Amino acid sequence: MTALAAPPTAPEAGRPPQDPPPGGRGRMRGRKGGAGRTMKGGWLSYLILGFALLISAFPFYWTIVTASRSNADMAKVPPSLLPGPNLIRNFEQVLEEADIGKALLNSLIVSSSITIGTVLCCTLAGFAFAKLKFKGRGALLTLTIGTMMIPPQLGVIPLFMLIAKLEWVNQLQAVILPGLVSAFGVFFMRQYLVQSLPDELIEAARVDGASTARIFWSIVIPIARPGMAVLGMLTFMTAWNDFFWPIIALSSQEPTVQVALRQLGGGYVNDQSVIMAGTLLGTLPVLLVFGLLGRQIVGGIMQGAVKG
Numbered sequence: 001m002t003a004l005a006a007p008p009t010a011p012e013a014g015r016p017p018q019d020p021p022p023g024g025r026g027r028m029r030g031r032k033g034g035a036g037r038t039m040k041g042g043w044l045s046y047l048i049l050g051f052a053l054l055i056s057a058f059p060f061y062w063t064i065v066t067a068s069r070s071n072a073d074m075a076k077v078p079p080s081l082l083p084g085p086n087l088i089r090n091f092e093q094v095l096e097e098a099d100i101g102k103a104l105l106n107s108l109i110v111s112s113s114i115t116i117g118t119v120l121c122c123t124l125a126g127f128a129f130a131k132l133k134f135k136g137r138g139a140l141l142t143l144t145i146g147t148m149m150i151p152p153q154l155g156v157i158p159l160f161m162l163i164a165k166l167e168w169v170n171q172l173q174a175v176i177l178p179g180l181v182s183a184f185g186v187f188f189m190r191q192y193l194v195q196s197l198p199d200e201l202i203e204a205a206r207v208d209g210a211s212t213a214r215i216f217w218s219i220v221i222p223i224a225r226p227g228m229a230v231l232g233m234l235t236f237m238t239a240w241n242d243f244f245w246p247i248i249a250l251s252s253q254e255p256t257v258q259v260a261l262r263q264l265g266g267g268y269v270n271d272q273s274v275i276m277a278g279t280l281l282g283t284l285p286v287l288l289v290f291g292l293l294g295r296q297i298v299g300g301i302m303q304g305a306v307k308g
Helices: 024-032 043-067 087-097 100-131 137-149 152-165 173-179 183-196 199-207 212-241 244-249 257-261 272-305
Strands: none
Touching: 043 087, 043 272, 087 100, 087 272, 100 137, 100 173, 100 183, 100 212, 100 257, 100 272, 137 183, 152 244, 173 244, 183 212, 199 212, 212 257, 212 272, 244 257, 257 272
8 A cells, every 4th residue: 555645744934935036927927918028019010010101101202202393204104203303493383373371371370260269169168068067968968969960061051141241251250260169079078088087186176165167277178188189180180171161251362271272283284293382381280280299199099098
């Protein structure tokens, strides 16, 4: 008969417990996929990202190439893929054919006014729908979101009649005032503040005697800054690129950039180089705004994507 195995003995008294080997926990977490393990992308990830970057950046690069060459150069088969020496000449021709300087100033005034008004009004409305309790809040929010389902073309004729009655035709306020508030902006800021603004912070401010206006300016706006940057960028791009309503409400004497671009490259054969040069001039302010607000935009997107 075999002898029975002895039961495991307890550790000797007075001996300190042995620590795990250095890096043991990290290796275990790494094997299990826990915290502390750094994920690295493979060659396929870099290939996909590079392809997406190429597809996204090529239209802008092609605009630069076309704007820096003559119309005859771009008519060759195959066309040149490198920038040419005619960029300054094409810019000068743009300034001769259209009052692009005044158009840029008008677009800057219109887009900046619409952006500031939309961000402030939508943040205030979003805060009210997200954190304030009042009668009819749900019905008003549903009505606001419901207006997004109405095609904007249906309101062009009544809006133009109202603008004509106010004698604002061919004036910049005819384009600015209808865009000061958007239903999308109200819904966007409401959803952002629901996730980012704790109720306990508002209650603490109430206990300290802060009014609703003080809470909005001192607490809500600092917390909502990333979301306001995202909304501001989207609003500025939409207002800058808008063509449909400005071509109706404004004349060629008070154009925006998109209205002024249609005056370029006229004749029997459209001069694509001049048109692209004007398009490049109209794109630079949007790139500048993105460069200034890029960090806030990325922060706002990441904060909205990751909760907690």
